[in-house]
Amino acid sequence: MLATLTFALLALLFIVVKLVLIVQMKEVCVIERLGKFRAVMEPGIHFLIPFIDRVAYRHETREQVLDIPAQSCISRDNIQINVDGLVYIQVMDGAKASYGIEDYKRASINLAQTTMRSEIGKLNLSQTFSERDTLNETIVREIDKASDPWGIKVLRYELRNITPSDNVIHTLEKQMEAERQKRAEITLALAEKESTINLSEGQRQEAINLSEGDKQRQINEAHGRAEEIEILTQATAEGISLIANAASKPCGDKAIRMRLLEQFIQQTGDILKTADVSVLPTELAKLEGFFEGMDKVTQNVQGVTK
Secondary structure, eight states, rough: HHHHHHHHHHHHHHHHHHHHEEEEEEEEEEEETTEEEEEOOEEEEOOOTTTOOOOOOOOOOOOOOEEEEEEEEEESOOOOOEEEEEEEEEEHHHHHHHTOOOHHHHHHHHHHHHHHHHHHTTTTTTHHHHTTTHHHHHHHHHHHHHGGGGGGGEEEEEEEEEEOOOOHHHHHHHHHHHHHEEEEHHHHHHHHHHHHHHHHHHHHHHHHHHHHHHHHHHHHHHHHHHHHHHHHHHHHHHHHHHHHHHHSTHHHHHHHHHHHHHHHHHHHHHHHHHHHHHOSSOOTHHHHHHHHHHHHHHHHHHHHOO
């Protein structure tokens, strides 16, 4: 009796388990009735007909990340590179994901690999590094277009690693070294050019400044000589006027003669001091004529003043 009761309770519990279906918030369940698709159960509690309805598939409705294994690709410039990535997908239709494809995850990975290989073949090696965003968008668009019948949505694709072969890396390192050396030589050449230009500009400016200074010096000297001549002329005129006034006074002629004699004696002494040879008047008799001439000059000056 006890065994029968236990068996009945277990059977009842089994029927209840088969009757009640609780779907979690993160998934959907595909229900089949007698082997035929019946409905897609959303999160919540549902009642089934035991032994007739069954949960055929359960699908994750959250965003899923699929790791794309590394594979060898050939770029447009015939360089072999290894590329791997990540694809982000989400189940949008449980029925299509169950009956449209056998395994949508494996299919998505294979489709991502073939699409990535095809897109890499359209680009040069340098473009695969510089145009990663464009490449990701193109792969997402192509995968999403092909996976629409599977009831999934490809959200994004990310290239994770782009690794050229060892020979390519060695060649690229040599190329980069040559490029750096080329840039260094260009920089040195430009620096030398700038230095030569600056030096020539400095020399040119120096020559201009020197010429301007010489020009100003000559102008100043010319002004100085002009002022000197003007002052000397004025002084000479004033001296002649003073001499004329003095000559008109009593004993003025004797004073003029005395002054002329002093100047003659002083200038003769200066010549004797500075000359390399002895200089003496050749005709001493002419001194009397000299003094007589000075008397006549004095008399003429007095006649002019009168």
